[in-house]
Amino acid sequence: SQQGEEDPQALSIQEGENATMNCSYKTSINNLQWYRQNSGRGLVHLILIRSNEREKHSGRLRVTLDTSKKSSSLLITASRAADTASYFCAPGSGNTGKLIFGQGTTLQVKP
Amino acid sequence: DTAVSQTPKYLVTQMGNDKSIKCEQNLGHDTMYWYKQDSKKFLKIMFSYNNKELIINETVPNRFSPKSPDKAHLNLHINSLELGDSAVYFCASSQYGGSYNEQFFGPGTRLTVL
Numbered sequence: 060s061q062q063g064e065e066d067p068q069a070l071s072i073q074e075g076e077n078a079t080m081n082c083s084y085k086t087s088i089n090n091l092q093w094y095r096q097n098s099g100r101g102l103v104h105l106i107l108i109r110s111n112e113r114e115k116h117s118g119r120l121r122v123t124l125d126t127s128k129k130s131s132s133l134l135i136t137a138s139r140a141a142d143t144a145s146y147f148c149a150p151g152s153g154n155t156g157k158l159i160f161g162q163g164t165t166l167q168v169k170p
Numbered sequence: 171d172t173a174v175s176q177t178p179k180y181l182v183t184q185m186g187n188d189k190s191i192k193c194e195q196n197l198g199h200d201t202m203y204w205y206k207q208d209s210k211k212f213l214k215i216m217f218s219y220n221n222k223e224l225i226i227n228e229t230v231p232n233r234f235s236p237k238s239p240d241k242a243h244l245n246l247h248i249n250s251l252e253l254g255d256s257a258v259y260f261c262a263s264s265q266y267g268g269s270y271n272e273q274f275f276g277p278g279t280r281l282t283v284l
Binding site: 152 | 264
């Protein structure tokens with residue numbers, strides 16, 4: 060098991076701009092998941108990318124995975140105020156479902 | 171209908187007390203989890219049960235005891251509460267226990283120990 064480390068810790072942008080968050084991890088993985096947490100709420104699953112995939116899209120979200128650099132990025136295009144939240148990556152390996160979350164990136168989108 | 175529910179949402183108690191947090195999921199999932207999120211937002215897994223069987227048991231004080239009466243419920247009992255137990259506790263569930271499975275989180279229980 061291993062922890063994902065998100066970067067930057069905090070990001071503030073204007074509505075309409077793109078937001079990019081990065082995640083690094085240390086050992087080999089089967090997949091990597093991204094979650095969003097709105098203030099005072101539980102985490103919500105956004106997207107899962109498998110280790111044999113390089114890029115995945117879901118609506119305004121684009122996730123990339125570079126296993127050679129042990130890193131992933133989450134791009135939110137045309138951000139909205141409602142995207143204000145913390146974003147967590149969780150590298151996955153093994154078969155227990157154990158996900159190790161980092162501290163997250165706190166994104167603020169100003170209207 | 172709420173997929174993963176927790177009660178209570180807020181819990182304020184004195185040091186030394188014993189308290190329980192309840193979790194229920196109506197998704198028909200086999201696996202349930204307890205996480206602790208500290209004030210710096212680090213989210214750490216504590217326990218996981220698959221079909222009422224304990225499969226993940228992280229290094230947590232033995233004052234914390236999970237109990238799964240059936241696969242839809244996973245409760246967390248905490249004895250002799252300490253100040254450092256103050257945190258937000260999240261319950262989650264997934265269809266199966268593997269790392270490929272999306273986890274569904276409850277709304278959290280904010281525990282404050284005075």
